[in-house]
Amino acid sequence: MASTAPPKKRPRAASGGSGSLKEMPIVQFPPYMVNVKSPYAQHHEAYTAYEVEVRKALAAEDVSFNICKFEKAATKWVETIDHALPVKSLPISRMSDSIVDPCNASCNLFEKHLPPLPGVPKDDGKTPVDLQVLFAEEIVTLASLLDKEFFVSMMRSAGNGTFGKALYSTATAWVWALLKLDFDPEGTPYAEDKTKHLQEQDRFSDKNKKLNMQMCREIVRKEAGDEAAEMWYNHMCANLGIDA
Structure with missing residues (x-):
């Protein structure tokens, strides 16, 4: 049976001795007492959790999007939208104005000659009427994008066609920037x-x-x-x- 007695201490050096490591006592302690998350790590964790939750909620309603990882959202924000962080109280039109349709005019023209694919919503890349009204509302602010129910409702209206995909990649980039305000406003993005x-x-x-x-x-x-x-x-x- 193992002894429950505490480990014996090795003889210590006399006062003023050499202080060799071999003369140190046996001390039981954890190698790391705390593991503080950096602001960047907290930002990464918050964004990832949010994106997973909204995508899961949309999938339950048969509206699916490819995952938009933290790094992808950061790159889109820095390289396509802005280097400065947004102000949450600004109207949501600031986000809608930054939506870029990934298909250019020639691509859309080419698509019109293709037969519709079964099960895939087809749209012309234009903003649905209900979202046009939503994005024109001055009382709806950018902060609304951090409300999961609002985000899911917005994407449900957009659908998962051409416009919906463009909106999702843009909106998640704005979510990235808004969460950065909360967790890591002074940090330098990797993409920058x-x-x-x-x-x-x-x-x-x-x-x-x-x-x-x-x-x-x-x-x-x-x-x-x-x-x-x-x-x-x-x-x-x-x-x-x-x-x-």
């Missing part, structure tokens, strides 16, 4: 500046590691005293490549 984005994430990771090391150091301090705690802390920071 890859190097700066990665540097920001590295800095946050180092900050999180250092926070964990400081917490663990206090555990060592309680178990073995100041000298052992500082010895362990400096050793771990050196191994992790962060400033002590």
Whole structure:
């Protein structure tokens, strides 16, 4: 039967000794006490959950769209719509004005000569009348896009034809930007500046590691005293490549 007695501590160096790691006590502690999510990670998680939920709700009503991942929405926002983040109180017409039909005029003309595919709604790429009214309403703001019921209703009206697909990719990009306001307004999007984005994430990771090391150091301090705690802390920071 395994002993339940706590592990014995190795003899500590006398005060003013060399402070060898071999002389440190055996201390039980978790390697990482906390795992704080970066603003970028929180933004990524919130957007992904939202997109999955609205797509699932639409699929239940036989309106389906291809997944629009976080990176795709970010790229569309930065490269096609805007670099600055939107103001939630602005009318939703700001979003509708940015819808770009992926098919150009020649493509649409070509499509008119094709027989309709069974089970696939066919439209002319124009905004449905009910959505024209909706997008003209000054009291309907961009913030409405973060209401799942509103988003699903809007996409149900659009359908999953040419216009619906264009609206979905545009609206999800606006959702990405609106959620960025909530979670990561100061962060640099990967699509805008890859190097700066990665540097920001590295800095946050180092900050999180250092926070964990400081917490663990206090555990060592309680178990073995100041000298052992500082010895362990400096050793771990050196191994992790962060400033002590």
